[in-house]
Amino acid sequence: MNPNPSPACFSPERALLLGRQTLAIEAAAVAALQARIDDSFAAAVRLILDSCGRLIVSGMGKSGHIARKIAATMASTGTPAYFVHPAEASHGDLGMITRHDILLALSNSGESEELLRILPALKRQGARVVAMTGNPTSTLAREADVHLDAGVAQEACPLNLAPTASTTAALALGDALAVALLDARGFGPEDFARSHPGGSLGRRLLTHVRDVMRQRDRVPAVAPTTPISEAIVAMSHGGLGLVAVVDDTDRPVGIFTDGDLRRAFEKRIDLQDASIVAAMTATPRTIGADRLAVEAVEMMERLRINALLVCDEDGKLQGALNMHDLFTAKVI
Known part of the structure; x- marks a missing residue:
């Protein structure tokens, strides 16, 4: 043949x-x-x-x-x-x-x-x-x-x-x-991760939110009485595409993002004099630092949001992360 x-x-x-x-x-x-x-x-x-x-x-x-x-x-x-x-x-x-x-x-x-x-x-x-x-x-x-x-x-x-x-x-x-x-x-998943430490599989199963998030000192935060114009400046300097709105105990009461800014324009809110509470999203979504980073991805995709605030057990702001951070860490 x-x-x-x-x-x-x-x-x-x-x-x-x-x-x-x-x-x-x-x-x-x-x-x-x-x-x-x-x-x-x-x-x-x-x-x-x-x-x-x-x-x-x-x-x-x-x-x-x-x-x-x-x-x-x-x-x-x-x-x-x-x-x-x-x-x-x-x-x-x-x-x-x-x-x-x-x-x-x-x-x-x-x-x-x-x-x-x-x-x-x-x-x-x-x-x-x-x-x-x-x-x-x-x-x-x-x-x-x-x-x-x-x-x-x-x-x-x-x-x-x-x-x-x-x-x-x-x-x-x-x-x-x-x-x-x-x-x-x-x-279980953690056992599987220990035998697959390399590559994307290991990253997905071993990476926690604390490994990816921006620490508290790198997260822009303002008080509820802060004018929107000042919050926009803080958001621009932070490079996260968000600013956390916290009370006097450093617990988040809201979040202000690029999307909130666009909606403020649509509603014709006075960006110069109005306080941030007029434009922020109240009761923001948060996640714990000990949760897996893939859980943060799932939450963001399900809620169709691009960022999450990270809080400790007492509800105090501990950090934040966005989709870019997760991409950089190769979790997604």
């Missing part, structure tokens, strides 16, 4: 047909797994939860690639896990696995020679085995403590040879295990 066929061999219609068929076959393979989430699945979750060791995930070939991803997902969601190559295991890496560990072995046929070769040694030292195969009667399935059936009716490959639907099913079943385990462990 010519590995580089000429463009004349390409059929757009054929490509679209195969693309849609592939997705349909793989979707059906994953959907069929739902009926197999049974006592065996629960037993696998229980076995991994009760282990005082780690979850070792292993597989050859394409199953090995899926095993690596499952190990990574487990590790990032509260289940200590890593991948061990079965061929390398029989040449020394077997020493990485202890009797306290659980082996999650992936093999579509269930007859992978490299995996079967290391099973006796693992079982002698007391390690438990969870097998994920496409053949419940296979050697690996029979020798495992728990077997998870990831079998598929057919591969998406037109030749029914290349691992496609089978690897998709194994990946989905691995995700199902990971989700069940993280829920059983009570793994």
